[in-house]
Amino acid sequence: MELLSGFKGCIGFLDGTDVILEYKPTKNGETYYITDSIAYKSTSLFQNTQHFFNNEEYLLADCGYQLTLTTIVLYRHPYSSILENAIFNELLAKECVRIKHVNEI
Numbered sequence: 001m002e003l004l005s006g007f008k009g010c011i012g013f014l015d016g017t018d019v020i021l022e023y024k025p026t027k028n029g030e031t032y033y034i035t036d037s038i039a040y041k042s043t044s045l046f047q048n049t050q051h052f053f054n055n056e057e058y059l060l061a062d063c064g065y066q067l068t069l070t071t072i073v074l075y076r077h078p079y080s081s082i083l084e085n086a087i088f089n090e091l092l093a094k095e096c097v098r099i100k101h102v103n104e105i
Helices: 036-041 083-104
Strands: 010-014 058-061
Touching: 058 083
Parallel strands: 010 058
Antiparallel strands: none
């Protein structure tokens, strides 16, 4: 992934991909919406990072995800207006678009 993305230590991407469910998720009888980041937090990959990542490895994700030691996201306002951060966001956004195209195939 590092060679493809140019991000040293990158081992993959987190991307919101729709999953069709037979039944609506409910909690206490109420229908609720599960976001990509909520679904990710329930995975072993998120909960047991020591089994999947070394100290220099991480995933790239869009701003719908939380910044963690293993998840790198876009800078948010006001930090996104700093030139270096804006350049980083542009590079990361290009990678996010690339992975969205892969998932649409």
